[in-house]
Amino acid sequence: MPYARPWEACMEWSKTYDSDIIHLNLAGTSVVVLSSLEATEMLLNKRSSIYSDRPSLPMVGDLMGWNFALVFMKYGEEWRTHRRLFNQEFNMGAVPKFHHAERVAAHALTSDSAMVGEVIVSVAYGIDVLPVNDPYVALAEEAAESAAGAAVPGRFFVDSIPVLKYVPEWFPGADFKRVAREGRLLSQAIKEIPFAETKRRMVTGDAKSCFTANALRELESGDKYYQESTVQNVAAMMYAAGADTTTAALSTFFLAMLTNPDAQKKAQQEIDSVVVRGHFSDFGDERQMPYVAALVKEVLRWRNATPLGAPHFLEVEDMYRGYRIPAKSIILANIWAISHDERMYPDHDDFKPERFLDGKLDDPSRNAQPAFGFGRRICPGRHMATSSIWITVVSILAMFDITKEIGEDGQPIEPSYEYGGGLIFPPTILLPSLVITPPRVAFGARLCDCEARRVLVDKSLNQSDPRHARPINGVNVVTFTHFINVGLFLGLLPYSKVLVIKPNAMPLPTKKVQ
Numbered sequence: 001m002p003y004a005r006p007w008e009a010c011m012e013w014s015k016t017y018d019s020d021i022i023h024l025n026l027a028g029t030s031v032v033v034l035s036s037l038e039a040t041e042m043l044l045n046k047r048s049s050i051y052s053d054r055p056s057l058p059m060v061g062d063l064m065g066w067n068f069a070l071v072f073m074k075y076g077e078e079w080r081t082h083r084r085l086f087n088q089e090f091n092m093g094a095v096p097k098f099h100h101a102e103r104v105a106a107h108a109l110t111s112d113s114a115m116v117g118e119v120i121v122s123v124a125y126g127i128d129v130l131p132v133n134d135p136y137v138a139l140a141e142e143a144a145e146s147a148a149g150a151a152v153p154g155r156f157f158v159d160s161i162p163v164l165k166y167v168p169e170w171f172p173g174a175d176f177k178r179v180a181r182e183g184r185l186l187s188q189a190i191k192e193i194p195f196a197e198t199k200r201r202m203v204t205g206d207a208k209s210c211f212t213a214n215a216l217r218e219l220e221s222g223d224k225y226y227q228e229s230t231v232q233n234v235a236a237m238m239y240a241a242g243a244d245t246t247t248a249a250l251s252t253f254f255l256a257m258l259t260n261p262d263a264q265k266k267a268q269q270e271i272d273s274v275v276v277r278g279h280f281s282d283f284g285d286e287r288q289m290p291y292v293a294a295l296v297k298e299v300l301r302w303r304n305a306t307p308l309g310a311p312h313f314l315e316v317e318d319m320y321r322g323y324r325i326p327a328k329s330i331i332l333a334n335i336w337a338i339s340h341d342e343r344m345y346p347d348h349d350d351f352k353p354e355r356f357l358d359g360k361l362d363d364p365s366r367n368a369q370p371a372f373g374f375g376r377r378i379c380p381g382r383h384m385a386t387s388s389i390w391i392t393v394v395s396i397l398a399m400f401d402i403t404k405e406i407g408e409d410g411q412p413i414e415p416s417y418e419y420g421g422g423l424i425f426p427p428t429i430l431l432p433s434l435v436i437t438p439p440r441v442a443f444g445a446r447l448c449d450c451e452a453r454r455v456l457v458d459k460s461l462n463q464s465d466p467r468h469a470r471p472i473n474g475v476n477v478v479t480f481t482h483f484i485n486v487g488l489f490l491g492l493l494p495y496s497k498v499l500v501i502k503p504n505a506m507p508l509p510t511k512k513v514q
């Protein structure tokens with residue numbers, strides 16, 4: 001099983017063997033990869049009573065300490081209790097209660113500074129994050145990367161031969177034990193540090209309304225189906241699952257805008273035709289912006305943030321279309337292959353929001369958004385993730401043009417198009433080729449079709465020093481701050497993210513809007 005982009009290898013095998021069901025034998029572990037919507041819906045949705053378990057992954061679960069996390073939990077009573085508490089917070093009807101935090105974060109992203117992880121840290125723990133290099137956001141990202149990288153089936157032998165977990169760290173070839181020890185520190189930290197901080201604030205009376213404080217208060221007020229440890233686990237899961245996935249999707253959005261200026265223009269025209277002058281766009285505008293909605297769906301389809309989803313597990317033998325699926329198989333939904341199925345998505349590698357406009361792909365009887373997985377394990381954060389991405393996309397596009405940076409040779413710099421590995425799939429090193437051209441609007445006010453005042457993306461890593469920002473037509477300086485996490489995860493891929501857009505303290509233009 002290749003570590004780099006295994007979803008593409010599986011898709012290729014599927015084509016080579018002309019089958020949407022591929023069986024792999026990974027050191028004795030049976031892995032079945034499903035590469036079509038038909039097969040995934042039939043097995044993971046319709047037969048969800050037997051396909052909703054997760055495999056035991058000794059590396060990420062026992063050794064790295066992630067057994068507490070809903071996403072890795074075995075299907076059963078404990079999972080049900082955790083999932084119920086999660087759904088209570090994130091079901092579709094509950095999502096509007098996050099709109100305020102999402103709106104604030106998206107607007108801050110365009111006018112001041114904010115991090116993508118801000119919403120989830122505030123929803124889970126009521127903690128306000130620092131504008132740059134916030135330790136809570138950094139911890140969530142590092143921990144999520146560590147778990148997502150280790151959970152790829154076939155990545156570690158110990159997952160196939162669990163007895164290896166007893167091998168001491170000094171034993172030749174047992175480097176996985178060092179990786180596990182380091183990962184364990186992160187899983188403990190993500191679970192304990194922010195939770196302890198919220199509890200401390202509850203004692204001093206400073207805790208803000210948030211999932212942790214509210215669930216703990218309810219617990220004090222009477223008999224509940226959950227315990228304090230459930231609240232702690234669920235909060236840590238939100239925190240770990242929410243930050244990296246949404247960041248990966250937004251990074252893909254920037255890549256898509258860089259490489260598809262026509263789509264960007266169309267979305268901006270739609271936004272300009274709807275948003276009232278002098279106002280930010282808001283959730284109420286959603287229905288009037290079908291193209292932007294389609295663009296968000298295409299971002300999630302074109303480069304899925306989680307191309308292999310999370311592994312499901314089949315305890316008992318099953319038959320499907322004449323194939324015997326062995327008991328104790330890991331089942332992977334190849335979301336990448338499904339989202340790039342030429343039959344459903346002609347010209348699948350092109351970024352074309354239009355494909356979602358005629359509504360045919362939105363058939364409610366089908367899983368129109370495979371990006372969020374399947375069956376009873378479908379992503380419970382999907383409604384919140386979609387609304388967070390929507391408000392960020394609409395706020396950024398209302399105010400900025402995103403174009404390729406021009407190199408010293410006068411030619412546009414092409415983005416690298418490279419992506420990271422693991423279960424979460426973010427574009428790497430996107431930023432050196434990115435230019436944000438404000439202001440389509442004066443901040444807080446709406447579009448002024450002022451001539452392109454090309455302003456700067458600061459290519460340097462020094463985010464806060466205005467000397468690095470380069471005003472092109474005078475007046476305006478905006479620093480697109482970026483953050484490169486060069487921590488080589490498991491000695492593998494350098495990794496960068498779009499985190500902050502930050503105008504500096506210089507006054508913004510007050511050009512009159514006609």
Ligand code: HEM
Binds near residue numbers: 072374385
């Ligand atoms: C673009 C953003 C996101 C994407 C693409 C995404 C995708 C996924 C996928 C593919 C799965 C596995 C589903 C399966 O097993 O079939 C999953 C599970 C999960 N996601 Fe998300 N997710 C996103 C955002 C979020 C957010 C914001 C949260 C929390 C607030 C979240 C919480 C979870 C949890 C807890 C699970 C495990 C569910 C279970 O095992 O029962 N996700 N997600």
